[in-house]
Amino acid sequence: MTVVNLQDYAGMQPAWCPGCGNFGILSALKKALVDLNIPPYNLLIVSGIGQAGKLPHYMKCNTFNSLHGRAIPVAIGAKMANQELTVIAVGGDGDGYAEGGNHWIHAMRRNHDITYMVHNNQIYALTKGQASPTSDTGFITGTTPEGSPPQINPLALAIAADAAFVARGFAGDVDHLAGLIKQAISHKGFALLDILQPCVSFNHINTYEWYSKRVYKLEEEKKYNPADKTMAFNKSIEWGDRIPIGIVYSKERPVFESTLKALRNIPLVKQPLEPGKIQKLLTDFS
Amino acid sequence: MALDLRIVVGGEAGQGAQTIGFILAKAFARLGCHVFADQDYESRIRGGHNFFRIRVRDSHVSAVSEVIDILVALNRESLSLHCPRLGENGVAIADMNTDPELVRQYGILTVPLSDLAAEKAGNKLMANSVAIGSVMGMLGFNSEILSGVIKDHFQSSAIVENNIKAARAGYDYARQRYDRSSSYDLSSIMRIERMLLNGNESVALGAMAAGCKFLAAYPMTPSTPIIEFMAANAADFATVVIQPEDEIAAIHMAIGAAYSGVRAMTVTSGGGFSLMVEALGLSGMTETPVVIVEGQRAGPAIGLPTRTEQGDLLFAVNASHGEFPRAVFAPSCAEDGFWLTIKAFNMAEKYQIPVIVMTDHHLASSYFTAEKFDLSGVYIDRGLPLSEDEMGKLSEYKRHRITPSGISPRALPMQSHALVVTDSDEHSEAGHIIEDAETRTRMVAKRMKKLEGLRRDMAPPHVFGPKTADISLVGWGSSFGALHEAMGLLRQQGLNINLVHFTEVWPLPAQETTDLLGGDRKIYVAENNATGQFARLLNSETGLKISGTVLKYDGRPFTSQYIIDRLKGMLP
Numbered sequence: 044m045t046v047v048n049l050q051d052y053a054g055m056q057p058a059w060c061p062g063c064g065n066f067g068i069l070s071a072l073k074k075a076l077v078d079l080n081i082p083p084y085n086l087l088i089v090s091g092i093g094q095a096g097k098l099p100h101y102m103k104c105n106t107f108n109s110l111h112g113r114a115i116p117v118a119i120g121a122k123m124a125n126q127e128l129t130v131i132a133v134g135g136d137g138d139g140y141a142e143g144g145n146h147w148i149h150a151m152r153r154n155h156d157i158t159y160m161v162h163n164n165q166i167y168a169l170t171k172g173q174a175s176p177t178s179d180t181g182f183i184t185g186t187t188p189e190g191s192p193p194q195i196n197p198l199a200l201a202i203a204a205d206a207a208f209v210a211r212g213f214a215g216d217v218d219h220l221a222g223l224i225k226q227a228i229s230h231k232g233f234a235l236l237d238i239l240q241p242c243v244s245f246n247h248i249n250t251y252e253w254y255s256k257r258v259y260k261l262e263e264e265k266k267y268n269p270a271d272k273t274m275a276f277n278k279s280i281e282w283g284d285r286i287p288i289g290i291v292y293s294k295e296r297p298v299f300e301s302t303l304k305a306l307r308n309i310p311l312v313k314q315p316l317e318p319g320k321i322q323k324l325l326t327d328f329s
Numbered sequence: 330m331a332l333d334l335r336i337v338v339g340g341e342a343g344q345g346a347q348t349i350g351f352i353l354a355k356a357f358a359r360l361g362c363h364v365f366a367d368q369d370y371e372s373r374i375r376g377g378h379n380f381f382r383i384r385v386r387d388s389h390v391s392a393v394s395e396v397i398d399i400l401v402a403l404n405r406e407s408l409s410l411h412c413p414r415l416g417e418n419g420v421a422i423a424d425m426n427t428d429p430e431l432v433r434q435y436g437i438l439t440v441p442l443s444d445l446a447a448e449k450a451g452n453k454l455m456a457n458s459v460a461i462g463s464v465m466g467m468l469g470f471n472s473e474i475l476s477g478v479i480k481d482h483f484q485s486s487a488i489v490e491n492n493i494k495a496a497r498a499g500y501d502y503a504r505q506r507y508d509r510s511s512s513y514d515l516s517s518i519m520r521i522e523r524m525l526l527n528g529n530e531s532v533a534l535g536a537m538a539a540g541c542k543f544l545a546a547y548p549m550t551p552s553t554p555i556i557e558f559m560a561a562n563a564a565d566f567a568t569v570v571i572q573p574e575d576e577i578a579a580i581h582m583a584i585g586a587a588y589s590g591v592r593a594m595t596v597t598s599g600g601g602f603s604l605m606v607e608a609l610g611l612s613g614m615t616e617t618p619v620v621i622v623e624g625q626r627a628g629p630a631i632g633l634p635t636r637t638e639q640g641d642l643l644f645a646v647n648a649s650h651g652e653f654p655r656a657v658f659a660p661s662c663a664e665d666g667f668w669l670t671i672k673a674f675n676m677a678e679k680y681q682i683p684v685i686v687m688t689d690h691h692l693a694s695s696y697f698t699a700e701k702f703d704l705s706g707v708y709i710d711r712g713l714p715l716s717e718d719e720m721g722k723l724s725e726y727k728r729h730r731i732t733p734s735g736i737s738p739r740a741l742p743m744q745s746h747a748l749v750v751t752d753s754d755e756h757s758e759a760g761h762i763i764e765d766a767e768t769r770t771r772m773v774a775k776r777m778k779k780l781e782g783l784r785r786d787m788a789p790p791h792v793f794g795p796k797t798a799d800i801s802l803v804g805w806g807s808s809f810g811a812l813h814e815a816m817g818l819l820r821q822q823g824l825n826i827n828l829v830h831f832t833e834v835w836p837l838p839a840q841e842t843t844d845l846l847g848g849d850r851k852i853y854v855a856e857n858n859a860t861g862q863f864a865r866l867l868n869s870e871t872g873l874k875i876s877g878t879v880l881k882y883d884g885r886p887f888t889s890q891y892i893i894d895r896l897k898g899m900l901p
Contacts, residue, residue, distance in 0.1 A: 055761060084746045089585070092753070100752075100761050105742040107588055108752040108762065109581065110611050116545075116578040120585025120593070121742075123569050124543055128589065128742055146581075149574035304564035305542075312590040312741065314567045316540030318707035324534065324562065325701055328524035329359070 047080050049073055054102040064214035064240030064251075065094060068162055069101055071217045072131075075224035081129050089118040091134035091143065093169045095162035095240075098133050112142025119155045125312045126156075126300060129228060136163040140176040140195050151206035151233050153299040158227045158234045161197065162214075164242035165249050172245035179248065197237050198279035202272065202292045207232030209275070209292040213258050214240040215251050219288065226290065232298050239288070254286070261289030269293040332362070332387040334513050335394045336464065337411055339380035340403030342373055345457045348482075349401060350381025351696070352461050356478045357385045358525035358698045360471060361518045365390045365810065367695040367886065372550075372634045378406050387518060391662045391697055391810025395888050398513075399467070401460050402427075408435055418512060422463055422503075424456070438507050440499060449498040450491035458492040462499025469510035472500060524699050528692035528807070531663035531699075532596075532622055533558040535670030537566055538707050541620070542591040544570045545582035550634050551693035552596040552624035576601035580608040580619065587617050588751070590714075590741035592674050596622035599641045600631070606648040609683050613653025615751040616729065616737065616776070618677035618684075618712075620670070625689035627884040636884030637690035639806055639857040643866065645685045646835045652773070654680065654780040656787070657835035659687040659806030663697035665832055671707055676786060678712040680736060680779045687834075689857070691886040692807035713738050720745035727758040731771060735778030780836055787833045789841035794820060794827030801846055802896070803854045805831040805863045811887035812855055815896070818889055824900075834863070837870040846873055853899065855879035855892050 052073045059065045076086065088099040092111035099106040105128070109117045118132040139147050139161045147159070166184075167173040174184045174191035181190035201209045208230040212220040220238065227234035239258070241251045261267050261278065264287075268274055275292035300306045336353060340346040347368060354366040365384045371377040384390050395414060400421040402408045405428070412421055412435040423432075425441040432439060440463045442456040450458070458479065465475050476493050483489045526534075533555045536544070546556045560570040569586070573579050576597050583593040597605065602623045612619045625641045627633035645657050656676045660666040670686055677684040715738050720726070726747035730737045737758075742749045750760030755772060757763050790803075794816055804812040809830050816828040829845055831837075846852055846867075852875050854864035861878040868875055879895040881887055 082746075084748060085743060087589075087742055097762065099750075103748065105748050106750040106752070106760065107585070107615070108754060109584075109615075110607055110753050113577070113581045113608070113611075116573065116581035117585035117588070119578075120543065120545065120582035120587075121589045122585075123571070123582070124586035124589035124591040124593070125741075125743060145574050146578050149578070303569055305567045305569050311542045311567065311569060311586070314542060314591075316592070316709055318538040318540065318709065319704050320566065321534055321538050322704055324537075325524065325704075328526045328530070329522055329701065 045080070045082050047077050047082050049077055051083055052076060052102050052104065055100050057101045058097065059094060060244050062243040063094070064164060064242065065098065065162060067214035067217050068160070068220065068238055068240060069098060071220035072160070072224055073102065074217070074221040075228065078221070079225055079228060085127070086129045086131070087118070087121055089114045089121065089130065089132045091138035093135035093138045093167070095133055095135040096138065112138050113146070114138065115143055115146040115150045115159065118157050119150060122155060122157050123300060123306065123311065125310045126306060127310055130157045131228070132157055132159045134161060136161060136165060136177045137167050137175045140197055148200070148204050151201055151204040151235065154207055154232045154296060156232055156298045156300055158236065160224070160236045160238060162240045163197070163237050164240040164246055166242050166246045168242050168245050196279060197235070198291050199276060201235045202275050202279055205294070205296070206235050206292070207294050207296055208234035208290070210234070210236050210290045211288045212236055212238045213254055213288050214238055215255055219260065223289070230293065232296060239286070257284060257286040258288045259285055261287050261291065332385065332513060332515070334385040334399070335397050335416070336383040336385070336399045336401070337380055337397045338401040338403070339378065339407030339411055341375065342370065342377050342379050343375045344403045346379050346381050346403060349457050349461055350383055352478055352482055353464060354383045354696055355525050356465065356470065356475050357383070358523050359474050359478060360515065361520045361523065362386065362698070363388060363390050364525060364698045365392065365695065367393055367691065370635055378410065380407070380411070392814050393886055393888055395890055399464055401464060405431065408437070420507070420509070422460065440502055442499070445498040445502065446495045450495040452491060455492055455495040458495035459499035462496035463503040466500035466503030467507050467509045468513055468515060469504065469508065470515065472497070522701055524701055525696050526663050526699065527694055527696045528660065528663050528666050528688050529554040529694065530558060531666035532670045532686065532688060534702070535667040536594055536620070536674070537562065537568070538667070538704065539671040539674035540592050540709060541594050541674065542568050543583060543586035543593040544568065544595065545573055545579040546596045547572060547576045547579050547601060549598045549601045551626060551688070551690040552598055552622055555596045555622060576604040577608065580605040580621065583619050584608060584612055584615070584617050587619055588615070588742070588749070590744070592678070594620040594622065596624070598624045598626050599628050599644070602641070602645070602648070609655070610649035610651055610653065611753050612683040613649070613655065613776070614753050616681035617751070618681050620673045620677050620684050620686065622686045622688060624693045625687060627882070633884040635690065637857060637886055638882060638884060639689055639808065640859070640862070640882070641687065642805070642834065642862040645687055646866065653776055654682050654783055655835070656682065656684045656783060657687060658684070659832055659834050660692060661806060661809035661830060661832050662692070664699040666692065667702055669832060675708070675710040676783065679710050680783050681712065681739065682779065682783070687806060689807050712736065715740045717745060720747055723747060728760045729756060729758045729772065729775070731758055731775045734782055735775050736782070784836045784838065787836060787838045789838045790829045790831045790845060792827060792829055792845060796827070798825050798827040798850065800824065800826040800851045800853065800900070802826060802828045803830070803846070803852055803863070803867065804828070804856060805834055808855060808857055808887050811889050811892060814889035815892040818893060819896070831863070834866070837866065839870045842867070843871045843873065846871070851876040853877050853879060853896060855887065857881050857887065
């Protein structure tokens with residue numbers, strides 16, 4: 044059996060700012076993949092556009108760096124054509140929650156078996172500092188000089204859409220994040236992993252220090268049960284002095300792919316092309 | 330005298346004009362006739378006015394006529410709308426209880442449609458079958474064939490028998506009273522097995538024959554029946570059909586599926602295609618094959634949602650920012666829709682590009698007869714996927730390797746240990762993001778290089794009539810039937826004219842086109858749009874001078890008469 048090690052995933056030199064939260068996410072992802080022993084050729088990372096979208100270039104695996112907001116539908120198509128691939132979609136908060144919001148909601152509803160990692164730095168960083176859907180209410184940027192409107196709550200929205208797996212990680216706690224990534228990949232169905240990611244260049248409010256003071260781990264809460272939807276909703280709206288990280292909501296429900304007869308046996312990509320097979324349909328037209 | 334029988338069935342939405350028309354059309358096709366039938370309907374479920382037009386000939390037909398020989402009127406409005414278009418020997422059939430004033434005014438042949446249905450089939454609702462029988466009785470049509478078609482249509486045995494009884498009652502009633510069989514000679518029709526199918530069905534069958542394994546599409550008229558047809562057959566043919574949240578998702582899913590290695594498609598209309606155009610460039614940039622069926626309707630915006638137009642040609646040819654190769658096909662009839670859709674998949678994979686198949690409402694929802702497709706002629710070209718052997722020998726796989734043809738050897742994820750890396754950013758041969766000017770220039774040139782091979786694979790236009798003529802009528806796509814008929818009629822009138830018709834419109838085979846249309850001749854382009862888009866494309870690609878255009882943009886298809894009238898006004 045192949046034993047995967049970190050070197051197998053070594054990619055290009057990242058062009059991120061020194062100290063960027065993305066470095067922690069990249070380390071955690073590689074660690075999770077090595078722990079799960081997933082070889083690079085069995086993995087596909089589909090990314091959108093933004094600093095997060097560059098992540099697969101800094102690894103070594105099958106890669107489709109797609110358009111802004113469109114990582115999810117590309118990932119879904121790739122997964123349905125070859126269910127044997129482990130498919131991860133990656134993007135930032137602008138990419139996933141703004142430009143790609145519609146895809147995100149419906150992917151959760153249908154429950155495709157992919158993992159979606161959102162590097163949530165509450166800012167548009169690639170375009171140098173504009174408000175994002177998760178920027179704090181009143182956040183002042185070049186495009187929102189009078190303050191950003193109220194932010195979206197990705198976790199609450201995901202629970203409402205009945206996503207199969209909803210978790211929040213923190214780029215400043217690599218080991219904990221790696222654990223969450225492993226569980227997200229292993230969970231059958233759509234897994235949303237929202238990752239608090241400090242932006243050292245454009246977000247001087249939600250810093251490493253700001254987050255570190257606030258985050259606490261849900262698995263350390265004795266009475267917390269991620270299968271309890273009401274409890275999960277309550278946790279998802281907690282944001283302030285205390286910010287929960289860990290698995291917020293988890294549910295077993297049928298994966299979209301499993302509802303299609305065409306996908307019951309072998310992957311689509313291995314199905315033969317048989318032009319003669321339509322002969323029986325032609326008789327219906329005579 | 331050549332057979333040319335023109336039947337119209339009109340009524341409110343929901344009254345069954347479509348079913349009556351379809352059964353009649355199918356019966357004529359089964360007899361061996363050439364049949365063309367189109368549907369004119371409004372964007373509503375009930376009420377309004379819908380009609381189904383059938384044309385029956387003993388030679389190829391794929392155009393509507395403005396003249397009616399037999400009208401089946403299911404309501405009063407059908408009489409007032411269509412009776413003025415009855416030809417010299419034209420007749421209208423309506424129910425016995427029609428206002429006597431109208432019966433006198435239009436000389437209507439009345440049939441107790443509801444009463445016969447109640448009496449002979451025990452159900453007033455089978456009046457439509459009585460109407461079907463009445464038309465066929467007038468014509469002395471082979472009643473066995475008619476019963477067979479009714480049987481196939483109403484598969485459930487309980488209602489089949491009664492519908493056949495109802496049709497028989499109408500048949501006998503009309504045969505005794507309104508015999509018109511001497512006017513339309515059906516006895517000399519050869520019993521050749523023909524299919525009757527619409528443009529959507531032919532495209533769906535083409536896609537399935539080509540091995541399309543993945544269809545992601547959002548419903549939009551006129552292309553929705555393609556989704557429904559493929560979804561109904563998805564389980565049997567191991568095909569995934571998914572209706573996503575929007576057209577943007579649809580095309581991205583298709584691109585994702587193609588990246589994994591299956592033949593993938595999306596279908597839509599102009600509005601949905603407008604939403605897809607950024608992804609068209611994604612396909613071009615990442616060199617991921619995808620087939621897009623664009624069923625045009627009258628735009629812009631919502632336009633006339635259930636009506637036809639050829640208004641999206643230049644949009645399809647130019648859609649998306651930046652420059653990349655693509656192919657655009659425009660089938661002229663159902664048979665063409667089948668074969669061109671197969672070719673679309675081959676070109677998409679061979680050149681790793683997006684390919685657009687342009688239908689329109691007229692082609693998509695009209696019925697054509699075609700000889701049964703010979704599936705032994707289906708050719709599959711998957712381009713250059715590397716074999717497992719070849720993959721094993723590679724030390725390093727580069728998805729976008731520069732080659733003399735511009736086509737990079739294609740590997741699929743998990744086919745081997747080779748990693749398939751691609752990017753919507755400008756990228757290196759290995760597929761990684763770059764910014765340097767030199768790589769950018771080489772990669773653009775590599776992608777554009779593929780146009781050379783693609784252009785060679787595009788078939789030249791079809792010529793009908795003599796190869797050289799004083800006047801060439803030029804068209805593209807679904808308007809073929811009307812243009813062909815117009816050309817024939819004008820030749821009968823002594824004009825030295827031919828028809829040069831394009832179905833493979835982009836990249837335009839410029840040299841062959843110049844050879845066919847060059848010299849000292851007049852070129853007139855006829856198309857269903859307001860600005861003469863193909864005329865402009867033809868001129869810009871070949872430098873040929875266009876003498877004039879025949880345009881129509883009222884949402885309705887061409888008739889030969891319309892073209893002849895406009896053309897004559899322009900001729901010197």
